[in-house]
Structure formats: structure tokens, C-alpha cells
Amino acid sequence: MSNSYANLMQMKKMLGNLDAWLTKGAESAATRGFDPALLLTARLAPDQYTLPRQIQAACDAAKLAAARLSGTEPPKHPDTETTLAELHARIATVTAYLDSFKASDFDGAEGRAVPLGFAPGKVMSGDDYIHEMATANFYFHIVTAYAILRHNGVALGKADYIGGLTWRDA
Amino acid sequence: MSNSYANLMQMKKMLGNLDAWLTKGAESAATRGFDPALLLTARLAPDQYTLPRQIQAACDAAKLAAARLSGTEPPKHPDTETTLAELHARIATVTAYLDSFKASDFDGAEGRAVPLGFAPGKVMSGDDYIHEMATANFYFHIVTAYAILRHNGVALGKADYIGGLTWRDA
Numbered sequence: 001m002s003n004s005y006a007n008l009m010q011m012k013k014m015l016g017n018l019d020a021w022l023t024k025g026a027e028s029a030a031t032r033g034f035d036p037a038l039l040l041t042a043r044l045a046p047d048q049y050t051l052p053r054q055i056q057a058a059c060d061a062a063k064l065a066a067a068r069l070s071g072t073e074p075p076k077h078p079d080t081e082t083t084l085a086e087l088h089a090r091i092a093t094v095t096a097y098l099d100s101f102k103a104s105d106f107d108g109a110e111g112r113a114v115p116l117g118f119a120p121g122k123v124m125s126g127d128d129y130i131h132e133m134a135t136a137n138f139y140f141h142i143v144t145a146y147a148i149l150r151h152n153g154v155a156l157g158k159a160d161y162i163g164g165l166t167w168r169d170a
Numbered sequence: 171m172s173n174s175y176a177n178l179m180q181m182k183k184m185l186g187n188l189d190a191w192l193t194k195g196a197e198s199a200a201t202r203g204f205d206p207a208l209l210l211t212a213r214l215a216p217d218q219y220t221l222p223r224q225i226q227a228a229c230d231a232a233k234l235a236a237a238r239l240s241g242t243e244p245p246k247h248p249d250t251e252t253t254l255a256e257l258h259a260r261i262a263t264v265t266a267y268l269d270s271f272k273a274s275d276f277d278g279a280e281g282r283a284v285p286l287g288f289a290p291g292k293v294m295s296g297d298d299y300i301h302e303m304a305t306a307n308f309y310f311h312i313v314t315a316y317a318i319l320r321h322n323g324v325a326l327g328k329a330d331y332i333g334g335l336t337w338r339d340a
Contacts, residue, residue: 003173010302013302044214044317044321045321045323048320113338119335121340122340123340124335124337124338125336125338128336131176131177131180132180132335132336135180135305136184136331139309139313140316142309143309144317146310147214150215150218151215153215158310161310162303162307166295167289168293169293170283170285
């Protein structure tokens with residue numbers, strides 16, 4: 001399996017974990033007696049994205065990585081979500097998009113020239129793009145979303161963050 | 171270059187970024203007129219690690235990934251740091267350790283059987299370990315350290331987080 005595809009499958013897994021954190025957030029709000037929608041106003045600093053915007057950015061990071069590394073046009077997903085249900089749906093949409101690829105769609109992706117909108121006239125190699133931009137940026141938004149929920153008292157732990165692992169017999 | 175080695179070089183880069191965030195944190199404290207050491211008491215939730223412990227965990231995540239993927243014994247780095255200077259030194263120590271490897275030390279690492287202390291009798295493949303554990307865990311602590319500084323008013327932005335990118339002419 002190409003490293004590009006393995007990275008995207010890991011992003012898909014982490015988006016599934018994020019979906020479960022959101023569900024735990026809503027349960028925590030219900031238990032503590034406040035409107036779960038209040039979690040959607042939360043952010044860690046006044047000049048940083050709110051929880052919904054972090055989720056939208058994580059979804060876009062995965063979507064753009066898949067499109068750029070496969071050399072295809074990404075679908076447009078306008079950032080219109082304002083409810084927990086809509087955020088769950090956004091995660092489901094990008095998960096289905098990632099599932100629409102097969103491993104061979106990324107054959108040679110590491111050597112592909114990846115242009116980025118903010119740097120006209122320049123490209124990154126697919127391999128550099130995966131490590132320096134796609135993975136780093138994806139985890140930025142995933143971990144910040146987790147941190148916002150933890151900061152607001154949602155009982156998440158490292159096992160929720162990491163999720164299941166692929167074990168083999170020693 | 172193997173994907174394992176490329177991942178470790180990206181971790182090294184992010185540790186360099188983290189080092190710069192710490193410096194900006196100290197500068198921010200000086201500008202705002204409080205003791206920079208107060209930042210070392212900060213955490214995002216009462217039951218989450220403080221900033222120094224996040225930094226130590228990020229350093230260990232990189233160190234353990236290098237050791238496990240090269241099939242070598244990691245050095246011990248006891249978590250004794252209590253000052254900003256000592257945290258900078260910890261980052262420098264693990265950076266030098268990462269630099270002690272060459273790309274060929276990770277030949278075949280993706281297929282290596284990686285045991286983890288908390289799962290006796292089981293192993294992960296090197297490839298699964300990189301994506302599911304090493305990278306995810308490393309970014310968890312790196313981004314949380316960043317988030318703690320941002321939450322405490324240190325003026326960091328996405329460019330500080332991502333750092334320099336490897337561009338080529340289009």
C-alpha cells in the first residue's frame with residue numbers, strides 16, 4: 001500500500017474518532033445539564049477557530065490531501081454546519097469521499113508535483129506535501145478539536161484519541 | 171528515503187518549531203510583564219498534562235519511534251526538566267538523537283515487528299505503528315503544547331506551527 005493511501009486511511013480513522021468525541025461531548029452536556037450546542041461556541045483563544053470550524057478544517061485537510069495526491073478535483077463542501085447533527089454529517093460526507101478512492105489511485109503519488117493555492121509558481125513533491133503539510137495540518141485541527149472538548153470538561157482520554165490499533169501475534 | 175525516516179525528519183522539524191514557540195512564549199511573558207515560568211504551570215484541563223509534560227511526551231514520542239523503527243534501544247531521558255532552559259535542552263537532546271540516525275537505519279522498518287510495552291504478546295507492523303501510534307501520538311503532544319501557549323495568549327499562528335516548506339519550481 002502506498003504511504004499516501006495509508007495516510008489517508010489513518011485520517012479516515014481519526015475522523016471516526018472525532019465523530020465519537022462529538023457524541024461523548026453531547027452526552028457530557030446532557031449529564032451536566034447544559035445545551036450541547038454551547039460546545040459549538042467553544043474555542044481555546046479569542047483569535048482561534050471554534051470547535052465547528054476546527055472540525056470543518058480537519059475534514060477539508062483530509063479531503064484536499066486525497067484530491068491533491070490523486071491528482072483529482074476535490075468536491076466543494078461549504079462550511080455551513082451549525083449543529084452537532086450537521087457536523088456528524090460533514091464527517092460522514094468526507095469519510096465517504098475518502099472511501100471512494102482505492103489504493104491504486106495513489107500509485108506514484110509521492111513523486112507527484114503538488115501545487116498549493118497560496119504559493120503560485122511553486123509545487124511540493126507529493127512526499128514532502130504528505131509530511132510537511134497534509135499530515136501536520138490535519139492533526140493540528142483534529143487535536144485542537146479534542147483539546148477544546150477536554151478544556152470544556154468532556155471526559156476523553158488517550159484511548160479515545162488513538163482509537164483501535166492493528167495488532168498481530170508476536 | 172524510507173517513509174519511517176521521512177516521518178522522523180518531520181518530527182525533528184516539528185520539535186524545532188516547538189523550540190521556537192517556547193522562545194516566543196518567554197518573549198510574550200516578558201512583554202506582558204509576568205514570569206515566563208508561569209507558562210510551565212499551564213494546562214488545558216485539571217486532569218491533563220502541563221506544558222512541560224507535553225513537551226517531554228513529544229520528545230519521547232519521537233525518540234521511541236526512532237528506536238522502535240530502527241530496532242535499537244532508546245536512551246533514557248528522565249523527565250526532570252523544570253525550567254524553560256531545561257526544556258530547550260531536552261528538545262536539543264532528542265534532536266541530536268534523531269540526527270544520530272541515517273536513512274538506511276530504517277531500511278525495512280515498515281515490515282518490522284514492533285512490540286509495545288502495554289500489549290504483551292502482541293506486535294504492530296512498523297507501517298501500522300508509524301501511522302496509528304507514532305505519528306498520532308507525537309502530534310497529540312505537539313499540538314497540545316501549541317494549544318496551551320495559544321490559550322495563554324502567546325501570539326502564535328499557523329506559520330509558526332507548520333514552519334518552512336520544501337518548495338520546488340513548478
